[in-house]
Amino acid sequence: MISKSTIDQVYETARLEEVIGDFVQLKKSGTNFKGLSPFTDERSPSFMVSPVKQIWKDFSSGKGGNVVAFLMEHEHFTYPEAIKYLAKKYNIEIEETERTDEQKEQANEKESMYLVSEYAQKYFSEVLWERELGKAIGLSYFKERGFTDETIKKFSLGYCLDQWDSFTNTALDKGYKLEYLEKTGLTIVKKQEGQEVRKFDRFKGRVMFPIQSMSGRVLGFGGRILTNDKKAAKYLNSPESDIYHKSKVLYGIYHAKQAIAKEDNCYLVEGYTDVIQFHQRGIHNVVASSGTALTPDQIRLVNRLTKNITVLFDGDAAGLRASLRGIDLILEQGMNVRVCTFPEGEDPDSFSKNNSLEEVHQYLESNSKDFIQFKASLLIKETANDPIKKAETVRDIVNSISKIPDRIKKEIYIQECAQLMNISESVLFNTLAQIGKKEIADEVKKQKEEQKPFQVVKNKVVQEKLDVQYVLEKKIIELLLLYGDTTQQFDDLLLKEDDKGDLILEKETVEARVFEKIYLDLQEDEIELTNAKFRDIYYKLIEDLNEKEHFEANKFIGGLDQDLVSEISSILMEEEKYILHEWERKEIYPKEKSVSIGQLVSETILTLRCYLIKKRIGELQEKTQDPSLDNSEILQEIMNYLNLNSLLGKKLARVLS
Template sequence: MIAQNTIDTVFETARVEEVIGDFVQLKRAGSNLKGLSPFVDEKSPSFMVSPVKQIWKDFSSGKGGNVVTFLMEHEHFSYPEAIRYLARKYNIEIEETEQSNEEKEEANEKESMYLVSEFAQQYFHNILTLSEEGKAIGYSYFKERGFTDETIKKFGLGYSPETWDAFTKEALGKGYRLEYLDKTGLTIVKDDKQFDRFKGRVMFPIQSMSGRVLGFGGRILTNDKKAAKYLNSPESDIYHKSKVLYGIFHAKQAIAKQDNCYLVEGYTDVIQFNQAGIENVVASSGTALTPDQIRLVNRLTKNITVLFDGDAAGLRASVRGVDLILEAGMNVKVCSFPDGEDPDSFAKKTPYDELVHYLDENAKDFIQFKASLLMREANNDPIKKAELIRDMVTSISKIPDRIKREVYIQECSRIMDISEQVLVDTLAQMVQKDVADAGKKLKQEQKEKVFEVVKNQEGIAASKVDVQYELERKLIEILLLYGNAVEEFEDVMLKTNEEGEMTEVSEMNNYKVYHRIYLSLQEDEVELANESFRAIYNHLINYYHQNETFEMEQYLMRLEPELAREVTNILMEEERESLHNWEVQQIIVKQKNQTISQYVSETILTLRWFLVDRIINDLKNSLNREVTADNSEILMMAVDYQKLINTFSKKLGRVMSRYS
């Protein structure tokens, strides 16, 4: 297990904006940073990071927390995995207590698969660089491709020996279980026999955005026509081909910095470009581009440049997948290489400056590129031309931005030498059909959920602000933001004057905010009604009593995950306060010109007023309606409580309408 002092060091060192910035493109928004949600598909940013508070909040999915919870939510790490990841990122030495055999057995299945994959990567790399077979076959192949030792190490390239079970024997001998060798696909298990999947292949580790080894691609080096040239790990709990882009771990920072991503097809294309000095490049690894892969890029940039091989057949095949990128609202450019060249070969022989210049000069807008390509294919055949025009308009119909669609229609009209109106009408028909299809789908969904919808609508119509909930939430927010601040508060006391009469006397005294709130609630014997708020309140008060200073990161570490999530929600919600007309609902929101002590006093008084008002309503409901009944005692109590409300109203400096 990881020692507590290591965990403390990680929390003290890690910066939430730096860690999240590796996964999400963030832009400055006042004192905060904003970006697109990494958890849902969206067009407008709803993901917020607070460098000051060291927390984040995703308003689309409702998720939120600190730097560790982000990794747990986004990368599906366990708590120890997240700590280890941060320790590696910030070069923090991990101190551990010895694990028992039972604790090792309890390690979750995914972690076991990750560990097996990481062992395999290191094993294949060592075979490549240290063994005679590896150096003679695998290392020689990579050298022929022009890869340097630095590049080989950076991408963790390796070689799997020609022996049937060399890797499997080594892994079993190191204590790795056959179950996980099988589940990761590294070992093929048949009856009572086991053999290596990647025997005799050079190995390309496939990593997640965070750098964990998910699977492998293996290339055969012999001329065996029965064997596939490239072989990938099978789908598993940690490897889903449609959700992974090769090279994303090494490219993510460059993509965000350059605000552009180059998309290629193969492993060696990525490696060669990276070695040439262009790091913002990823590959779909020979598979058709998927929405999940596009979303990975969309988190980092809105711009994709697709790099095509020079042959016409390859161009036509690759163009088909780009409609998905357009549909995601991204900007797409394409760049093709001279005949007979691919990104790998071209980058290998082209100096960096010339390569950058070529990409800049030859990257064309995708719509213009596709229109020109299709027109060349049509070759004046009117039937083929009509089909290709429809293909072109189909691509344009995928673009969500109406202005972009219109501009592209005008450009296609010019390139294809066809009436703009015809293209507009065709586009309108396609869009109308899409809308109709969506309407049918929605109608069917509504039919299936009709009773649920009616119930929800009734609930919405009858909904009402839960005032006590909001006030209690506001008290927790005050404790979190200002709990340790020392403020001047008014104390009102009863004293006997010279005439012997009891009069109210006020004096100003200094209190820590948390202490003032604690004394006020104790005085009124008020306990927060909401279970989560009550737990957080008690935890906060105890924390303030025991600690001189309040560090949000340290505090969140000590909270249970559910309560930590609630705290994050409260802290980040203030960024959206302007969306709510709280004053109309008599829920206090601190204004910029308002002192903390005033804010605290008003919130406490409003809560007192609400609770007393509820007592009055309960008294009203308990009145005996019989004509002969004696309700004098109840009425007297109601009058006394009403006097309290008048006092609160006077103190608040405004006439307060009653809740009903």
């Protein structure tokens, strides 16, 4: 277990905007930061970070919370893992007791797979550096590639001995289960009826490239064979598993994320060594698709950090034209694409190894073309003087332009294409319109095919009824979170009898902490919050505010379940939601709060009292509908409530004024 003092130090030291900035590109927005949601596919920012409140809210997915909640949501960390990650980031020493065998046993399946993968990475690195065969074969290979000791250690490169089950047996001896060795793909298990179970190391005789998540967790491995065995694949990746989905991972993203955000550009290459050699040369904003076709999920991973991608192709890339499909996918995500090819016979690995940092930078700057120029120059070579092929090329380029969601960018690219291909803009715009119409027609056809026969779709106008009690209970939680431990003056209007015995309101000024005032007022009227989440948060807040001299929302959130954390972040970030709309640019200025905190508390409690009285009156009136019953007592109760409601209405009017 991690000690409370360590957890407190982590919360006091960690800066939310810094931690989230490692995963999402954030831009200043007043006192807050905003960015694209890391949980949904969107083009307009709906993700808000408040450095003052130290909470975040994603308005597109509804998720939110503090710094630990972000890591648990985004990286699927457990609570202790999130604390450890932050402690490591801010160089905080962790005080904890050793986990018992029983606690290790209780770790869930996914966590067990992570632990096995992390052990494997350490094992392969240890073999590379400390075993004679590892040094002679694996380390020698990396040195021949030109990698320094520092680079090899930074990327946690390793070697798997050329033995059938050396790694598997060592892992089993260390207490790791065969079930998880098999599920991560590190071990191949063959079971034949009546025979002993046979176990093999998947990466036998290969140098190892750990594949890490954006937070640095080991998800899987890539292994390169060093022999000339024609039957074996040159590169072998871990199979798909619960923790490794190759279509959602980019090699090098962990080491590149900060540089990508800082440089506002990402270089996309094909292989592991391309990434490592670029990084060693001093260009850190580079990732690889690891030999797989580029996917929308991989593009979205980059989109969180920057809008700009530069795709780097080998000089003699055989599948260059096929790779152009990846460019269309990038354009569909609303990103800006540039393309750079290296001289024939060169790739990013060799070029960065044989040239200085300045020369590499200069080459990339001089030879990077926007996708229109690149595609046109590539396809024009193929068309030569063939007008039919030229027409196909033009349509191909316009089809790529049609993928761009931004209309202004579309028009600029059409103009550029017209100049390059020596064709009128009107023809290109007409072609673009035809492609758009065809896409709409195809979509309509698809919907018709999916629609059941004789199904009638009616447009219904649904008017949502406002849940007054929900709004008021939410406001009470907000007041407790924002001002609960502050001392305020409250103008109480007490119900008293005058000389004639009539009820009157008498003003009395009291000083109290906000949480005490709310708690006592609700207790007096025996009011209990009806929303289960609000009720749970309410009692936890009252307890925390009562026990602690200084209330800190960030620490309070840390001890709650994730569904309550999300609810609280929604409440605290409600006002920030309106910043996203940038109303000032539209000359709409939201009204600022001008009432005092004391007045706001009194108004909320009184409004809730009035609402509950009206609700009770309605319930009693329903009981009087039966003419066979004597309703005199009920009618008297209704009259009492009506009088009380009238007095409270006057009391509320005075508070509001």
